[in-house]
Amino acid sequence: MILLDTLRPDLRGYGMAAMMAEVFRHFSRTLGAEISLDAGELEALPAGERGARLHALLGEKGVRIPFDAFQATLDIAVASEGACRAYRPQPLPDGARLMLVRAGGGFAGAPEDYGWSELAAERFSVFEVAADHFSIVTDPAAVAEVAKRMRQRDAKPARKPAAQGELAVSG
Structure with a gap:
């Protein structure tokens, strides 16, 4: 996801x-x-x-x-x-991969993982893109970065943090 x-x-x-x-x-x-x-x-x-x-x-x-x-x-x-x-999200099943692409100008004061890592059964990754909440899907450079991250995700599995509260953040 x-x-x-x-x-x-x-x-x-x-x-x-x-x-x-x-x-x-x-x-x-x-x-x-x-x-x-x-x-x-x-x-x-x-x-x-x-x-x-x-x-x-x-x-x-x-x-x-x-x-x-x-x-x-x-x-x-x-x-x-x-x-x-x-909507009240439920934990994801074993084997599910979850990737959050965060806008650099996203939700102020929100946790770095936007609250999703605790629902990921195995693998969770966060990537930040230089964009705001709206331009992440409209700015050509941001869209290209999102597409790149999606292709990388398909090429190699992301890992879930080893310890609760620790994130596998890539930049």
Whole structure:
């Protein structure tokens, strides 16, 4: 199993509004609009009004997206995040290999293994890529590095740390 900058769901220490605000800041940046958004502002709004507020902020910056398309995308993102938060991963079976590819600009304050090593029955490895959570799959150099790590993983098995809490980290 390969995880791309994935924090174990039960370790997420931030609320849905904080996640929405961060994703929206990144999304707006990709559209050429720098929008500073406080998670508290979103938290104060009823969930059903958040899409309209975010859409209005884009409009104020000259970004035109049909509201229905924007709301549908937001609904999918919120449903996906809700499913992630509800998921409770179980230990992997013997023989399973687990590799985490961490973004260098990933989850601040998270454990180095993002909480996954205790679920790996045998082998676990962590690799860090010079990227953030979003660019790890969009930046050509980051994507090339991820592909390289995946090929290396297939070429030789990663090992699980010998002692609990010790990680096999490669750079």
